[in-house]
Amino acid sequence: MAGRNPRLDDVAAMAGVSAATVSRYLNSPEVVAAATGARIREAIEKTGYVQNLAATALAGSRSRLIAALVPDIAQSIFNDTVEAMIDELASDGNSVMLALTGADNHRLTREINMALGRRVDAIILTGIVSDGEMRERLRSAGITVIETWGLPEDPIDVAVGFSHRAAGEEMARFLRQRGYKRPHLVVPRSTRSERRADGFTTRWMHDGGSEPTRLEVHVPSHFGQGRLAYRGLGDLPAQPDVVVCGSDWIAQGLIVEAQAAGIRVPDQLAVTGFGNLRLAGDMRPTITSMDVDGARIAREVMRVLRARAAGTEIETRIDVGFRVIARESA
Amino acid sequence: MAGRNPRLDDVAAMAGVSAATVSRYLNSPEVVAAATGARIREAIEKTGYVQNLAATALAGSRSRLIAALVPDIAQSIFNDTVEAMIDELASDGNSVMLALTGADNHRLTREINMALGRRVDAIILTGIVSDGEMRERLRSAGITVIETWGLPEDPIDVAVGFSHRAAGEEMARFLRQRGYKRPHLVVPRSTRSERRADGFTTRWMHDGGSEPTRLEVHVPSHFGQGRLAYRGLGDLPAQPDVVVCGSDWIAQGLIVEAQAAGIRVPDQLAVTGFGNLRLAGDMRPTITSMDVDGARIAREVMRVLRARAAGTEIETRIDVGFRVIARESA
DNA sequence: CTGAAAGCGCTTACAG
DNA sequence: CTGAAAGCGCTTACAG
Numbered sequence: 001m002a003g004r005n006p007r008l009d010d011v012a013a014m015a016g017v018s019a020a021t022v023s024r025y026l027n028s029p030e031v032v033a034a035a036t037g038a039r040i041r042e043a044i045e046k047t048g049y050v051q052n053l054a055a056t057a058l059a060g061s062r063s064r065l066i067a068a069l070v071p072d073i074a075q076s077i078f079n080d081t082v083e084a085m086i087d088e089l090a091s092d093g094n095s096v097m098l099a100l101t102g103a104d105n106h107r108l109t110r111e112i113n114m115a116l117g118r119r120v121d122a123i124i125l126t127g128i129v130s131d132g133e134m135r136e137r138l139r140s141a142g143i144t145v146i147e148t149w150g151l152p153e154d155p156i157d158v159a160v161g162f163s164h165r166a167a168g169e170e171m172a173r174f175l176r177q178r179g180y181k182r183p184h185l186v187v188p189r190s191t192r193s194e195r196r197a198d199g200f201t202t203r204w205m206h207d208g209g210s211e212p213t214r215l216e217v218h219v220p221s222h223f224g225q226g227r228l229a230y231r232g233l234g235d236l237p238a239q240p241d242v243v244v245c246g247s248d249w250i251a252q253g254l255i256v257e258a259q260a261a262g263i264r265v266p267d268q269l270a271v272t273g274f275g276n277l278r279l280a281g282d283m284r285p286t287i288t289s290m291d292v293d294g295a296r297i298a299r300e301v302m303r304v305l306r307a308r309a310a311g312t313e314i315e316t317r318i319d320v321g322f323r324v325i326a327r328e329s330a
Numbered sequence: 331m332a333g334r335n336p337r338l339d340d341v342a343a344m345a346g347v348s349a350a351t352v353s354r355y356l357n358s359p360e361v362v363a364a365a366t367g368a369r370i371r372e373a374i375e376k377t378g379y380v381q382n383l384a385a386t387a388l389a390g391s392r393s394r395l396i397a398a399l400v401p402d403i404a405q406s407i408f409n410d411t412v413e414a415m416i417d418e419l420a421s422d423g424n425s426v427m428l429a430l431t432g433a434d435n436h437r438l439t440r441e442i443n444m445a446l447g448r449r450v451d452a453i454i455l456t457g458i459v460s461d462g463e464m465r466e467r468l469r470s471a472g473i474t475v476i477e478t479w480g481l482p483e484d485p486i487d488v489a490v491g492f493s494h495r496a497a498g499e500e501m502a503r504f505l506r507q508r509g510y511k512r513p514h515l516v517v518p519r520s521t522r523s524e525r526r527a528d529g530f531t532t533r534w535m536h537d538g539g540s541e542p543t544r545l546e547v548h549v550p551s552h553f554g555q556g557r558l559a560y561r562g563l564g565d566l567p568a569q570p571d572v573v574v575c576g577s578d579w580i581a582q583g584l585i586v587e588a589q590a591a592g593i594r595v596p597d598q599l600a601v602t603g604f605g606n607l608r609l610a611g612d613m614r615p616t617i618t619s620m621d622v623d624g625a626r627i628a629r630e631v632m633r634v635l636r637a638r639a640a641g642t643e644i645e646t647r648i649d650v651g652f653r654v655i656a657r658e659s660a
Numbered sequence: 661c662t663g664a665a666a667g668c669g670c671t672t673a674c675a676g
Numbered sequence: 677c678t679g680a681a682a683g684c685g686c687t688t689a690c691a692g
Contacts, residue, residue: 382670
């Protein structure tokens with residue numbers, strides 16, 4: 001252990017074979033003779049050899065490094081998806097470089113450049129790349145680029161997600177059917193939340209409702225905003241009968257504040273969330289939310305990655321859908 | 331753009347210098363002549379050159395890759411710290427490999443090996459490495475290893491954190507001073523939570539209190555457990571006057587359930603959390619919690635890393651402390 | 661099934 | 677301030 005790390009050569013010397021054979025054993029054990037393999041295995045054991053993956057990446061065509069770019073992780077609706085993705089990727093022998101791009105994605109360019117420099121096999125995005133030049137650069141970089149959570153018409157490479165507009169429309173349909181009349185929207189300032197809100201509004205008005213009122217809040221959204229949003233209700237011209245929140249955290253905070261004010265949910269005021277986080281089912285009352293299957297997204301991402309590694313064809317737009325989870329709060 | 335990525339050689343050729351000079355310009359611009367630097371800059375621009383960091387890592391002594399190993403990120407008390415750390419590291423030109431070790435750290439060994447294979451400059455741990463052999467391996471790996479959140483007597487290399495036992499003792503002191511008589515502890519099954527609970531119990535009994543009752547819950551802890559914990563109160567021989575929760579999420583859930591049962595917090599039942607998450611200050615009532623300065627931990631981690639890069643000395647145990655944040659709930 | 665050799669794209673003494 | 681050359685530790689045709 002003193003001094004330098006053992007190298008492939010050291011293992012080869014001890015096993016009495018060439019470095020090439022050890023390399024083959026490491027990458028496709030089935031191609032080396034069983035007896036040779038056994039000797040190599042023993043030598044690896046004895047030397048405490050750990051493959052230098054930087055060298056492997058440089059010499060080979062794959063780095064087995066995947067970059068995941070997310071706005072934040074302190075309190076992000078993507079966390080479940082990211083966790084599931086990291087788990088899947090790791091079990092497949094990959095390492096994940098996690099980069100934070102900031103709530104408004106202002107560090108996106110820098111982090112994409114960094115990922116490109118590391119020669120990652122793939123970049124997984126949760127934020128939206130709106131810059132046309134950057135989209136082109138990613139396209140011509142020759143690596144897999146997966147946009148998740150959204151489902152753009154013309155993906156950079158592959159997209160795994162759902163239509164946020166359709167999700168908004170679905171929520172409008174659901175609430176109308178339940179008989180609500182005056183929805184109020186609490187909308188985080190992110191492209192996707194806004195798209196859901198627009199979908200909601202379009203559908204709601206199309207079905208004969210009047211335009212829902214709307215409160216915009218900063219991202220990332222959190223519990224405290226729900227409390228503030230509740231208090232903002234007093235300023236509205238007419239009281240809403242249901243508040244459609246951009247996230248479950250906002251919904252939870254709003255319910256807590258309403259209850260503190262002696263308002264019963266959903267009798268006097270109904271509330272819906274988004275994301276179907278664990279707390280939505282645990283809250284009192286339980287929160288009606290919209291479920292996005294993060295584990296499914298993670299699996300589809302893996303499917304794409306494996307297809308690319310194998311050189312097989314894969315769809316470029318994978319819709320994982322969404323569904324309303326009706327609970328007590330609305 | 332068609333074909334391969336531009337290399338150092340391409341830039342060198344266009345600028346009319348050698349690859350060595352371009353490399354120098356990239357790593358220490360001040361050492362090349364201003365005019366030469368300008369030509370190189372231009373060539374980089376024109377070729378769209380992006381340094382291959384895998385090659386840089388292999389040839390040089392630093393990879394500028396840092397591994398951060400955390401149990402999970404779906405709902406982790408470490409998230410704020412990890413986010414602050416990633417931000418700090420990225421702004422210093424590093425990339426962060428995030429690895430998930432699982433709630434009970436069962437993937438710790440695998441992920442450490444992976445990090446070692448990537449030849450990371452440093453490994454940042456949040457979980458506890460209890461395996462003696464692994465601790466030895468990390469010690470002799472010749473890289474920086476930073477254990478965070480805890481403060482072991484004999485760190486593998488450097489530790490940045492605080493004494494969980496002392497934190498438990500401090501909470502006992504605080505509650506006794508407030509006049510509470512019968513604390514009940516809700517303890518996640520993690521070494522550190524248990525240490526805090528032990529510290530609490532020791533101190534409480536030392537000050538003349540009788541042994542607090544205790545409920546153990548799974549990790550990672552979450553909102554729903556607080557609700558269950560509240561319901562478990564009915565089974566206790568005597569009703570507690572304060573519930574000491576292992577996390578703010580548990581505290582929040584417990585408060586919601588208590589209120590749903592018509593119990594007023596803190597008048598009829600006081601509650602404390604741990605972690606001082608944002609929601610602690612936003613909840614109704616606001617939650618008395620224990621603050622751990624995640625941003626401070628992140629800064630200290632950076633200080634260690636920079637000291638190591640510069641080859642200067644650094645302490646091996648850095649205590650960032652903790653403090654009780656007294657709010658409405660207790 | 662295995663080996664010799666070239667190459668991946670950088671960095672870094674060593675000279676000048 | 678700059679260049680020629682060796683080396684970082686692997687992989688992968690090419691031969692046999």
